[in-house]
Amino acid sequence: MPVKITQDAVQGGLFAAIGLAALMMALEFPIGSPSRMGPGFFPVVISTLLTLTGVGILVRARLGSSPAIEVTRWSPAIIVSIAIVVFGFLLDKLGLPLAVLLLCIGAATASVRFELNWKAVVGAVAFSVVCGILFVTLLGLPIPLLGSWLQVFGAP
Amino acid sequence: MDIFSGLLLGLQTASTFSNFTYCFLGVLLGTAVGVLPGLGPIATISMLMPFTFGLPVDTALIMLAGIFYGSQYGGSTTAILMNLPGEAASVVTTLDGHEMAKQGKAGRALAAAAIGSFFAGTMGTLFIVIAAPILAGMALSFGPTEYFSLIVLGLATSMVLTSGSLLSGFGMVLLGMLLGMIGTDVNSGMARYTFGSPNLLDGLNFVVIATGIFGLGDVLANLETESSRAASIAKVSSLFPTRDDWKRMTAPILRGTGIGVLLGVLPGAGLLLSSFSAYALEKKISKHPEEFGKGAIEGVAAPEAANNAAAQTAFIPMLTLGLPGTATMALMIGALIVQGVQPGPNILNEQPALFWGLIVSMWIGNLLLLILNLPLVGVWAKLISVPYRYLFPLICVFTAIGVYSIRNSAFDVYLMALFGVLGYVFRKAGAEPAPLILALILGPMAEEFLRRSLLISHGDATVFFTSPVSMGTLLIAAVLLVSILLPAFRRAREEGLVEAD
Numbered sequence: 225m226p227v228k229i230t231q232d233a234v235q236g237g238l239f240a241a242i243g244l245a246a247l248m249m250a251l252e253f254p255i256g257s258p259s260r261m262g263p264g265f266f267p268v269v270i271s272t273l274l275t276l277t278g279v280g281i282l283v284r285a286r287l288g289s290s291p292a293i294e295v296t297r298w299s300p301a302i303i304v305s306i307a308i309v310v311f312g313f314l315l316d317k318l319g320l321p322l323a324v325l326l327l328c329i330g331a332a333t334a335s336v337r338f339e340l341n342w343k344a345v346v347g348a349v350a351f352s353v354v355c356g357i358l359f360v361t362l363l364g365l366p367i368p369l370l371g372s373w374l375q376v377f378g379a380p
Numbered sequence: 381m382d383i384f385s386g387l388l389l390g391l392q393t394a395s396t397f398s399n400f401t402y403c404f405l406g407v408l409l410g411t412a413v414g415v416l417p418g419l420g421p422i423a424t425i426s427m428l429m430p431f432t433f434g435l436p437v438d439t440a441l442i443m444l445a446g447i448f449y450g451s452q453y454g455g456s457t458t459a460i461l462m463n464l465p466g467e468a469a470s471v472v473t474t475l476d477g478h479e480m481a482k483q484g485k486a487g488r489a490l491a492a493a494a495i496g497s498f499f500a501g502t503m504g505t506l507f508i509v510i511a512a513p514i515l516a517g518m519a520l521s522f523g524p525t526e527y528f529s530l531i532v533l534g535l536a537t538s539m540v541l542t543s544g545s546l547l548s549g550f551g552m553v554l555l556g557m558l559l560g561m562i563g564t565d566v567n568s569g570m571a572r573y574t575f576g577s578p579n580l581l582d583g584l585n586f587v588v589i590a591t592g593i594f595g596l597g598d599v600l601a602n603l604e605t606e607s608s609r610a611a612s613i614a615k616v617s618s619l620f621p622t623r624d625d626w627k628r629m630t631a632p633i634l635r636g637t638g639i640g641v642l643l644g645v646l647p648g649a650g651l652l653l654s655s656f657s658a659y660a661l662e663k664k665i666s667k668h669p670e671e672f673g674k675g676a677i678e679g680v681a682a683p684e685a686a687n688n689a690a691a692q693t694a695f696i697p698m699l700t701l702g703l704p705g706t707a708t709m710a711l712m713i714g715a716l717i718v719q720g721v722q723p724g725p726n727i728l729n730e731q732p733a734l735f736w737g738l739i740v741s742m743w744i745g746n747l748l749l750l751i752l753n754l755p756l757v758g759v760w761a762k763l764i765s766v767p768y769r770y771l772f773p774l775i776c777v778f779t780a781i782g783v784y785s786i787r788n789s790a791f792d793v794y795l796m797a798l799f800g801v802l803g804y805v806f807r808k809a810g811a812e813p814a815p816l817i818l819a820l821i822l823g824p825m826a827e828e829f830l831r832r833s834l835l836i837s838h839g840d841a842t843v844f845f846t847s848p849v850s851m852g853t854l855l856i857a858a859v860l861l862v863s864i865l866l867p868a869f870r871r872a873r874e875e876g877l878v879e880a881d
Contacts, residue, residue: 231808231809231810231811232810234805234808234809235548235551235809235810235811238805238809239551239554239555242555242558243554243558246558246573249573250572253570253572254568254570257839258834258839258841259834259835259837259838259839260835260839261567261827261830261831261834261835262568263565263567263568263570263572265831266561266827266830266831267558267561267572267573270554270557270558270561270823271554271558273550273554274551274554274555274558277547277550277551277554278551280547281547281548281551284547290810291810293808293809295604295808296604296605297603297604298604300600300603300604301600301603301604301801301804304596304599304600304603304772304776304800305596305600305797305798305800305801306797307776308596308776308780308793308796308797308800309793309794309797311777311780311793312780312784312790312791312792312793312794312797313790315784315790315793316790320781324777324781327773327776327777327780328773328774328776328777329773331772331773331776331777332769332772332773334603334772335603335768335769335772337767337769338769344770347770348773351774351777355777355781359430359781359785363430363431363433363434364434365430365433365781365785366788367781367784367785367788
């Protein structure tokens, strides 16, 4: 069954949790004095304020009626971010065109209207080749066209 | 150096063949990406940034400025034709612009926007020419105390002008400052919040975070509601304003320009404020206010002029103080730092060719926009109609390559993915990310200026109230924050900003 979480609850929870964690870590930095601020001074002030703000928003969440969060489809967020992480990992191992092709198709699966047809695949392949030419050959970004895993097939 | 020899130097810099070509390319690419629905200026600039990396500094900055204007104007085109504002400031344009488009007057609305923007851009550039050297001179006398107070004002303004509650805005500012602390502390050399990762020692790269939150975060949010996106594009017919149109839009363009030029200098969110105020003013003084919201050309021309004038003068605090007024300007500073330029009052003396070249190319950029946009509007309309399911994988690719190429780091790509998800969560939770972005770049400056102020004053915090400039700035910030609690202002803010969402 769907759980109703309000916007304020998420905001307040996030702020309070991050603020508290940051405060804990900040207390280990030398704090110094106002006239000679140490590396811990500003972090302690800011994270304390953040924690208080988070608590304030949590209190407001209990009192007021902030709108509930409705998530209709959460899968795109996961699919697309995983596709990008995989892209970052494989970029220098496969080379730019292949990594782009993977990201293109991987991310595209997140769409509700996704269907694998030959037209889309041809388009993605063409786009990957164009990206290779544009970024590596023309703009000279230091990314290999053929990555380290594929060197065996590469240059003679 | 006086203004005329400065302008001459700028003209020499901007009119070299390569600089002119890159300005043109920047405007063209900026518009082409900016018209794509769901891509605001921030996402556009961060996607196109790698194209500027291999260039010399002045060329890169000129191209970036071209991209910036192009993306602004592209956003207005989408707003008018599709009723999809790319950023909060173009919401106002949708009100009457899209109404005009529905009545078959899309071409005239676009022309009004282009002409208004060009005039306002020219005036804005002139204003920079006159005001920037004066302000840069003043800024040299500013100490850390004044800078700290200016930063506080900027952050306060950004909080007031977000659509969420003041408290969430405050939380986002604090979170942004906290993220800004990640890395090596400049003063003590101590590693803060790096979790032992060597990748974090240099701090979070601003461009990576902005691209994640705005570029990727928007994609994720758009995908969730993908099936309910009803895209209808208005047809573009006659582009030329009628004589009656000219008569109706001349005065609004003049007034809009005035408002934009003045409000754009304000740190915070001058763009948004200026287009809303220009619209409200026109509606108030119009002889036929009932036409507003139903396709009044004044309602397109005035806010577009104001928006563009403000976009222009927003460069003033960035170039003279090194303080960005908006999230977009913060991104421009991030790009400058990648190029090895530290913006601030010294830029005018140390790199006059860069400063004046940028200013002249701003004007050239605006001229190119006018020339490009009217004939190419059919091409832009085609671009808009590309379905989102083909578009978003390409956006993912360009953002990922762009982020990777900043320092050839896969870690930055992971970071972008993480902040994309975070940006999505923030949107869902009703917390607008703009203040966070601004605080991310202003936070480390705020800490440094606070430290220096207190060092000079021996820990006495009253120093912020004894310097007149600092006192005045803080007073404005306080008035802004208090005014939000007044019922009348609060209602206006809610009405204005809720639509912006």
